[in-house]
Amino acid sequence: MRAGRLLSTLLLLQTRGRLTAQQIADELEVSVRTVYRDIEALSASGVPVYADRGPAGGFALLDGYKTSLTGLTTDEAAALFLAGSGATAGDFGLGPTLDAARLKLLASLPAEQRTIAGRIQERVHVDAPGWFRDPEAPPHLDAVAVAVFEQRKIQIWYRKWDGASVERTIAPYGLVLKGTAWYVVAAGNTRTNAYRISRIDAIAPLDEPFERPADFELRRYWLEFSERLESTLYSGGSAVVRLAPRAVRLWFLLGPVAGRALRETSTPDGDGWVRVTVPIESIEHARADFGRFGADLEVLEPPELRDVMRETAAELARLYLAP
Incomplete structure (x- = not known):
């Protein structure tokens, strides 16, 4: 835990320049006293970090110093790909991990590209959900995601749109975030379907692996499913x-x-x-x-x-x- 925080402190100083102890503490959600201890540990390990006193002071690295310790962990790489797919890393508990991955990515860029990336981050914000819509927080999302990535079947008790409850054993192929709603695309006994995860009332993981079809493409399936759903919904003339x-x-x-x-x-x-x-x-x-x-x-x-x-x-x- 501390090693990761020390690296995050180092990368913050490398990407942003001079920072006060309070600014570092706010970024890493720790106390100012913890920041001082971490700075001492970095200095003792040979990192050329120095402190300027006064109103414009703070901690900084010597000019020209750059660490190469910017490798992504498995969770950080997953968080970056989730963000790239339009998914919400926070829904999987990867919000802080995504922040750490972005910081490492910034640190690995040349100074000019890092400046451009920082400018984009400062001046562009994407808020995907529509107005007046609260994002869903389905309680079984984590369990469904585990089944998707481990390729294991699950038993679900699902509430249909008309309120009727059904039991299904499904092989989950993938997850889709549509607006603020999460869906799992899964194969049942007879066909592949999409289930809204917030309507799953209960779930039971099964110790039964499945093979994901080699020719299955999640994006293509969702586009076709959306077209079928639209034509079904508006079938009243x-x-x-x-x-x-x-x-x-x-x-x-x-x-x-x-x-x-x-x-x-x-x-x-x-x-x-x-x-x-x-x-x-x-x-x-x-x-x-x-x-x-x-x-x-x-x-x-x-x-x-x-x-x-x-x-x-x-x-x-x-x-x-x-x-």
């Missing part, structure tokens, strides 16, 4: 609606499918309203989706959906006109 300008601005609330339908539609009429043909999951789903727009959306077709919206409006009127 389509609806023709009129949107007021305010509804057009808020149309993104219905997701990318509705967004594509709007982009492909005609220009606004004289009052600024836009006519859109959009696929729907079902009459009930459409009632809930379109209801959020209030009087800024009018359903034209199909007749049964227009009737449902009319009944909903009448119920709202009775509710709010009542004493």
Whole structure:
């Protein structure tokens, strides 16, 4: 533990130059007293570290000194690849490990490239989840990940979208992070499917290895699965609606499918309203989706959906006109 912290202190001084004891302590989440002890240990081991006193002082390395002790550990390499795949290293408990790996990577770069990389890190921040969405923290993610990497089957008790619970024995091929939700792509008794990990109520690791098909590509499978899911979800036909300008601005609330339908539609009429043909999951789903727009959306077709919206409006009127 201390050896890793000493190396992190050394790499911080190498990549960032002069740092105060408090700055090092904040980076490594240790006390200032621990930093002083680590600096003494580095100096005693022959590292040319010196201290400047005063308001602009701090610890620094002699000009030209550079350590070559920047090899990545297995966990650090895994954390870097997780970050490169868009996954969240913190979900696997690898947040600090990822920070250490980045520091080693910076230290291994020439000075000019290190400056550019540091500038990017300072000025670009990626916050992948959409607005107003809390990231999921599925309790069984670690157990599923272990089964994926060890290629061992697991038994899961899974809650389907309609609330029904089923038991499955699956061979997990890979993990996918979609927005803020984790999925495991796994082979069951009859076919390969994707399971949302937050819906796994219980899991039992099995001492039963499996062979991952040599021709299986996780990215290709997920793209095909996404296309099938989209076509299944929007199998309830389509609806023709009129949107007021305010509804057009808020149309993104219905997701990318509705967004594509709007982009492909005609220009606004004289009052600024836009006519859109959009696929729907079902009459009930459409009632809930379109209801959020209030009087800024009018359903034209199909007749049964227009009737449902009319009944909903009448119920709202009775509710709010009542004493």
